[in-house]
Amino acid sequence: MPVPHLRFAPSSETTPQTGEPQAEGVQHDDIFLAAHEGAEPTLPVQAGRYRLVTYVGCPWCRRAEIARRLLGLTEALELSRAYKGSDDGFCFETHDQAFDQDLRVRTTRELYRRQPGWEPGESTSVPVIVDQQGHFRGQIVSRQSGDILEDLANAWKELHAADAPDLYPQDPEVRAEIDKFDEWVDENLYHPNGTMLHSDDQEEITAAQTKVVTALNQLEGRLVANGWMIDSQVRGSDVRVFAILVSLAASRAKQIFKAARDSALEKGLNSEDAARAGSLAVRESGSAFADWPHLDGYFKRLLDNPVWLSAEERSALHL
Ligand SMILES: N[C@@H](CCC(=O)N[C@@H](CS)C(=O)NCC(=O)O)C(=O)O
Known part of the structure; x- marks a missing residue:
């Protein structure tokens, strides 16, 4: 049995009110068992029960992290964030710990190896819950960022802060537009970004860069x-x-x-001063989206809001 990916259900909708099992779903112990055979069980929303696991450099993880903060779920859903890559997946080691104290693993792959259903060669991706x-x-119970984002927005509503935004309004027209646009975003920004980072083929990289620039032009128009x-x-x-910007x-x-840090090191600066020179060069280089004024304004406004990107993430990403 592969590592499960389950959806959450709001406990208000699924918990039997009368003590009698409901037709649609039955709360058994602490998992909602689906009423009909073959249907997936769902997970009940419960403050403090689950932990989100992410890597700071991963845009798919960032979706889940932003939703968790934006909706006021930081107390209800705990977090383990890896800060480094390693040859065994993303690594929880930091200056003051050798492994994640809660998950008791050193890397995300180690977490997967501990899953009863996981076989070598199967996915080891994050984010997971x-x-x-x-x-x-x-155990891992959820491992697709799009579903995690939507579940936090909809199924976890009972734990949201009072002023939490409505990320997925019920109106079917708005919802259809969101779904269509999100698919376009994956296709034109997330996947080309992956190619730019991981491909060895220069032609492929150039095509991905062109796709991204074209997409940024379109985002600029939407913001206007x-x-x-x-x-x-x-x-x-x-x-x-x-998250992808x-x-x-x-x-x-x-x-x-x-580039700036390496050149400072070559000039004989110590590692701290060289890192400082690196950060200064980033600050002086201006904005990544300077060619798109509305997008640039949108990006900077959110970047400066720690709900959208925490100080720890910002510093780790040199932003
Ligand atoms: N479809 C997944 C994709 C997530 C993904 O690709 N994560 C990458 C990091 S950006 C990952 O974990 N890669 C390492 C691995 O697969 O072992 C989702 O949306 O959650």
């Missing part, structure tokens, strides 16, 4: 019309777009930082 207390104690990506309010699509800006910042 781990059940810390319930039926699946210690709406202020946000879909309409006049923040939606799930804004979370997705900002951060990755694009971070790749550029990393190159500038490294």
Whole structure:
């Protein structure tokens, strides 16, 4: 049985009110078992029970991290964030710990190897949500960023802050537009970003860069019309777009930082001063989106808001 990917269900909708099992779903112990055979069980929303696991450089993880903060779920959903790459996946080691104290693993791949259903060669991607207390104690229960974002927005509503935005409004027309746009964002920004980072083929990289520039032109047009990506309010699509803009800006910042730091090291500066020279070069290089004034304004406004990008993430990404 592969590592599960389950959806969350609001406990208000699924918990039997009378003590009698409901037709649609039955709460058994601490998992909602689906009523009909073959249907997936769903997970009950519960404050403190689950832990989100992410890597700071990953735009897919960033979607889940932003939603968690934006919706006021930081107390209800705990977080383990890896800060480094390693040859065994993303690594939780920092200056003061050798492994994640809660998950008790050193890397994300180690977490996957501990899953009962995981076989070598299967996915080891993050973000994931781990059940810390319930039926699946210690196990990964959710591992697709789009579903995690939507579940936090909809199924976790009962735990939202009072002023949390409505990331996925019920109106079917708005919802259809969101879904169509989100697919376009994956295709024209997330996947080319992956190619730019991981491909060895220069032609492929150039094509991906062109795709991204064309997409940024389109985003600029949307912002002129709406202020946000879909309409006049923040939606799930804004979370997705900002998360990938951060990755694009971070790749550029990393190159500038490294070049300036390496040159400072060559000149004999110590590592602290060389890092300072790297950060200064990033600051002086201006904005990654200077060619798109509305997009630039949108990006900077969100970048300066720690709900959208925390100080720790910002510093790790040299932004
Ligand atoms: N479809 C996944 C994609 C996530 C993804 O590609 N994550 C990358 C990091 S950006 C990852 O974990 N790669 C390492 C691996 O697969 O071992 C999602 O949306 O959650």
